[in-house]
Amino acid sequence: MSQPHSPPPPTSTEEVGAAMAAPAFSPLYRQIKGLLLQRLQAGQWRPGESIPSEMELSQQLRVSQGTVRKAIDELAAENLLVRKQGKGTFVATHSERHVRYRFLRLRPDTGDLDDEGQAQRTILYCRRERASAELAGTLGLRAGESVVHMRRTLSMQGTPTVLEDIWLPGHTFKAITAELVTEYAGPTYALLEKEFGVHMVRAVEKIKAVAAPNAEAAQLLQVPPSTPLLQVERVAYTYNDVPMELRRGLYRTDTHHYLNELN
The missing domain is CATH 1.10.10.10 (Winged helix-like DNA-binding domain superfamily/Winged helix DNA-binding domain)
Structure with a gap:
């Protein structure tokens, strides 16, 4: 583009x-x-x-x-x-290997990211919706404006490990499709840079311990109902603190942990 x-x-x-x-x-x-x-x-x-x-x-x-x-x-x-x-x-770019998972802090309990390899994406759907008042407030939009809602799973070594719902401003990402995201080999943030000129420079996350919220989530993550999971809500910003993404994820932690480096 x-x-x-x-x-x-x-x-x-x-x-x-x-x-x-x-x-x-x-x-x-x-x-x-x-x-x-x-x-x-x-x-x-x-x-x-x-x-x-x-x-x-x-x-x-x-x-x-x-x-x-x-x-x-x-x-x-x-x-x-x-x-x-x-x-x-x-x-800085999300395309480089050492920053591919700059915002994804899930790490394997044994080995490292190089051993594990790149996560496999499965796009469940990518569709346009009208923003609720809460969603609009988070993304700096007006209630009812168009947003792109994408749901996907990330699998680590063949095991579904993350279930994510992602919302993006519709006017900025008019041409995004499930096919475009599926066919792009690199990280999604690198795709947003390359195709739409949007560079995510920082993110704010809220993390809670929850049980699998419903049967659909448990089935997609291949875990029993009510399995303990991490719920991660992330708002990602481009330059000048303009919000460009809301992401809500459920993370399995039976083989992975969430790593934060503090300095």
Whole structure:
């Protein structure tokens, strides 16, 4: 799917000054960070692409290289940019192997993700619905607006392990279909980047221990009724904290655990 044409970067002192307009107490590197974030949001640098060097950016923006470096350091800490030794700095992407499961924290009890291999997706349906008031509020829509509702299972080594319901804003993902998702070999978030230009940069999750809520869920996960499961609700955001996805999942934990690294 073709992407909208991105505006050229500001080059004049006036343009840069306007783009960096901020309260007087905002440090200069934070203003530069905001400007770089604007360029990321506008799609000037696509996921997986390299950005200009610190020296080039410092010349463009008429600030010191150290100021640019500090701004990039913060964007890298937020997983928006990735530094690669000897290669440069790149826009983070969900396509790369080491971030394929950036938001999916389910890990096998024995071995690791490489041993387990990629999860197998089964799309049960992908259809358009009208957003309820609750769903609209979560996704920043008006009640009744179109949303895409996708239900799927993820199987690990042939065993259904995750049952997910996913809701996406209909106006942003007009062309998404079950066939498109099924045929794409990589992670779904990488598909949303490639086909729709939407890069999920952060997510907020709520996790509860529950019993299998109904016979259908138990059957799809191939577990007895009332089996203990993890219920994970996730809201994923693109740049500037715009919500782009609500995901509700039921996770089996008889062979897997949920891993969070805190620092």
